Amino acid sequence: MNKNDSDVIQEILIEENYLPAERIEESDIVLVNTCSVRNHAEQRALGYISTLKKWREKKGKALGVVGCMAKRLAGEIISKYPFVDFILGPDSYRKIPRYLGSIIQGQTKIIDTEVGNELYTGICRKSKKVSDFVSITRGCNNFCSYCIVPFVRGGLRSRPVEDILKEVNELVSSGVKDITLLGQNVNEYHYQGVDFPKLLEIVARETGIFRLRFLTSHPKDFDEEIIRVIKENKNICEWFHLPLQSGSDRILRLMNRKYSKADYLIKIEKIKKNIPDATITTDIIVGFPTETEDEFNETIELIKSIEFDDAYMYRYSYRPGTKAGEYPSLPEDVIKERLKILIEIQSQIIKKKTEQMIGRTYEVLFEEKAENGTRGKTRGNKDVIVTQKLRIGSVYKVLITGVRGRTPIGEIV
Numbered sequence: 001m002n003k004n005d006s007d008v009i010q011e012i013l014i015e016e017n018y019l020p021a022e023r024i025e026e027s028d029i030v031l032v033n034t035c036s037v038r039n040h041a042e043q044r045a046l047g048y049i050s051t052l053k054k055w056r057e058k059k060g061k062a063l064g065v066v067g068c069m070a071k072r073l074a075g076e077i078i079s080k081y082p083f084v085d086f087i088l089g090p091d092s093y094r095k096i097p098r099y100l101g102s103i104i105q106g107q108t109k110i111i112d113t114e115v116g117n118e119l120y121t122g123i124c125r126k127s128k129k130v131s132d133f134v135s136i137t138r139g140c141n142n143f144c145s146y147c148i149v150p151f152v153r154g155g156l157r158s159r160p161v162e163d164i165l166k167e168v169n170e171l172v173s174s175g176v177k178d179i180t181l182l183g184q185n186v187n188e189y190h191y192q193g194v195d196f197p198k199l200l201e202i203v204a205r206e207t208g209i210f211r212l213r214f215l216t217s218h219p220k221d222f223d224e225e226i227i228r229v230i231k232e233n234k235n236i237c238e239w240f241h242l243p244l245q246s247g248s249d250r251i252l253r254l255m256n257r258k259y260s261k262a263d264y265l266i267k268i269e270k271i272k273k274n275i276p277d278a279t280i281t282t283d284i285i286v287g288f289p290t291e292t293e294d295e296f297n298e299t300i301e302l303i304k305s306i307e308f309d310d311a312y313m314y315r316y317s318y319r320p321g322t323k324a325g326e327y328p329s330l331p332e333d334v335i336k337e338r339l340k341i342l343i344e345i346q347s348q349i350i351k352k353k354t355e356q357m358i359g360r361t362y363e364v365l366f367e368e369k370a371e372n373g374t375r376g377k378t379r380g381n382k383d384v385i386v387t388q389k390l391r392i393g394s395v396y397k398v399l400i401t402g403v404r405g406r407t408p409i410g411e412i413v
């Protein structure tokens, strides 16, 4: 979502005749787009902002901090980093050119972090990438107890269908082949009678996009209609990212996730039954406050039985202001140890699943040069490397012949 927001900001500035700089030394304006989802992301952003002090001291420079952390910590940023010129939340990007004008005229310290109903409609980006994102919703209504997103990005808003189609068409005509429709929970998309499965079908059929994906599906809202749409539209990739978060029903309730382990398993079974070749990935949080050893082991047992193709695994991160922030935290060493165990087990599963790719042929869309070859992605979002130097954006059938680290290596067939 943040990468997509950075692209939106870039487009807003380009429309006002600003040019992107290749290197920071050449730039007059720097915008630091920040994430609040975990403490670690905020600490990294704050560390980076400190490094810009010297650059900002030069004449004619302007430094902005934007995004979710800017919304959450505006006061702290302005007092601890007085060299920052402006601080904007995720709904204020359209005003950047106007604020830059004020700064050029000598105004200092602009703070605008109000959450509104912004959808950035009418901003249709061009892209030089092979794969890109198109946002279909902004904000979230779910209030998972550990999550800061609804507080910093506001409630869910769905973008008009025509605006989404226009952006996808624009990206397709600029050469993009793989588009991910993006939302905190895409399943809650609703615009004038069009729900998410319908939108997915419309985009797949009316835009000529080569590959279509979506991110993220909340398991409580994921339904069979999506599976049907994927089966009937060959350009929608059979990749499902369904964040599990925990394998314990008590922890899921405390997380306010609104599904049980059994509900989750039913949805996974439906995917596997209908699309046996589907790639299924997930997110897991370990060390949620009050999680017991047994509850952690329930998560481990579940990941062993489902065998996810990949997983984003995180330690619980305390976010002030959230419901979970009121619960007593587990000791640091317990959280670290559980994350280590989880990563080890999931890595073995990934290794096994990657080795199972050997001898099979996959359609690969090549996206970037790699050391001694070219790197591409399968429909299941798995990286593949071949030794040939191929045109970026080309598509080949690739026979997987081995595995290097975690990455399958193959030959064009």
Ligand code: SF4
Binding pocket: 140, 141, 142, 143, 144, 147, 148, 149, 150, 184, 185, 218
């Ligand atoms: S669905 Fe839950 S975890 Fe995802 S953004 Fe919304 S509140 Fe956060």
